[in-house]
Amino acid sequence: MPKPQTAQQKQYQQRVNEKMPRSNTFSQCIRAFVSGGIICCIGQAVRDLGEGPLGLSQDDTAAFTAMVMVFLGATLTGLGIYDKIGTWAGAGSIVPITGFANSIVSPAMEFKREGFVMGVGAKLFSIAGPVLVYGVSASILVGLIAYLMR
Amino acid sequence: MDYLWAFLIGGGICVIGQLLISLTRLTPARILVVFVTAGVFLTALGLYEPLVELGGAGATVPLTGFGYSLGMGAIEGAMESGVIGAFTGGMKATAGGVSAAILFGYLNALIFTPKTKK
Numbered sequence: 041m042p043k044p045q046t047a048q049q050k051q052y053q054q055r056v057n058e059k060m061p062r063s064n065t066f067s068q069c070i071r072a073f074v075s076g077g078i079i080c081c082i083g084q085a086v087r088d089l090g091e092g093p094l095g096l097s098q099d100d101t102a103a104f105t106a107m108v109m110v111f112l113g114a115t116l117t118g119l120g121i122y123d124k125i126g127t128w129a130g131a132g133s134i135v136p137i138t139g140f141a142n143s144i145v146s147p148a149m150e151f152k153r154e155g156f157v158m159g160v161g162a163k164l165f166s167i168a169g170p171v172l173v174y175g176v177s178a179s180i181l182v183g184l185i186a187y188l189m190r
Numbered sequence: 191m192d193y194l195w196a197f198l199i200g201g202g203i204c205v206i207g208q209l210l211i212s213l214t215r216l217t218p219a220r221i222l223v224v225f226v227t228a229g230v231f232l233t234a235l236g237l238y239e240p241l242v243e244l245g246g247a248g249a250t251v252p253l254t255g256f257g258y259s260l261g262m263g264a265i266e267g268a269m270e271s272g273v274i275g276a277f278t279g280g281m282k283a284t285a286g287g288v289s290a291a292i293l294f295g296y297l298n299a300l301i302f303t304p305k306t307k308k
């Protein structure tokens with residue numbers, strides 16, 4: 041229940057609404073689509089490299105692709121390039137696994153001054169931690185259910 | 191053809207993420223958690239596998255694909271060695287990516303300092 045506003049507050053609110061940057065959802069979606077698609081095509085190229093010339097097994101190819109993509113995401117973040125891509129790409133740079141790598145490097149870099157253990161070491165997991173907690177827990181649950189229903 | 195499907199499916203999954211961010215104001219951290227968890231459960235229901243077969247890296251590179259690896263690993267582990275397998279399978283399947291993320295993340299955080307944003 042919003043409080044009754046004075047004329048001045050109403051005027052202010054109107055001004056805020058005028059000045060607030062209007063995010064264009066449609067153009068953001070196009071950007072996310074194009075950039076996410078390109079990142080996945082790079083991933084496909086890495087996969088083809090693993091399966092073909094390197095002759096890796098199916099499981100090893102999946103691990104190889106994840107490792108290379110994480111390396112690229114982490115290094116581009118370190119170099120400050122990934123954040124520039126991110127301002128254009130939006131979710132296109134967050135949802136791929138390169139974005140997961142970005143979420144690991146960024147806070148760790150930011151909190152370096154708090155030391156190597158509670159700064160870098162702990163902040164590496166400020167976003168990756170929750171992802172692993174929910175992902176791994178869900179996978180165990182699913183595995184147990186699959187075992188019971190076998 | 192592989193690349194066209196990888197582009198379409200990967201791009202499509204990112205659009206879902208963008209819609210969640212734009213329309214519900216979910217933070218990127220929550221998006222990542224939602225996508226991994228969704229990937230695990232979609233895999234358990236058998237709905238993600240066809241996407242991986244069609245889209246290749248387009249389905250495995252997004253974080254839902256990380257959930258797919260976790261889920262597949264846990265289910266396969268459970269089938270092979272029961273309860274122990276349900277616990278070890280997911281981590282085993284994703285060990286390469288997680289270990290790489292820790293090492294490369296750590297090294298990059300040590301070497302580089304944040305760039306000032308304009």
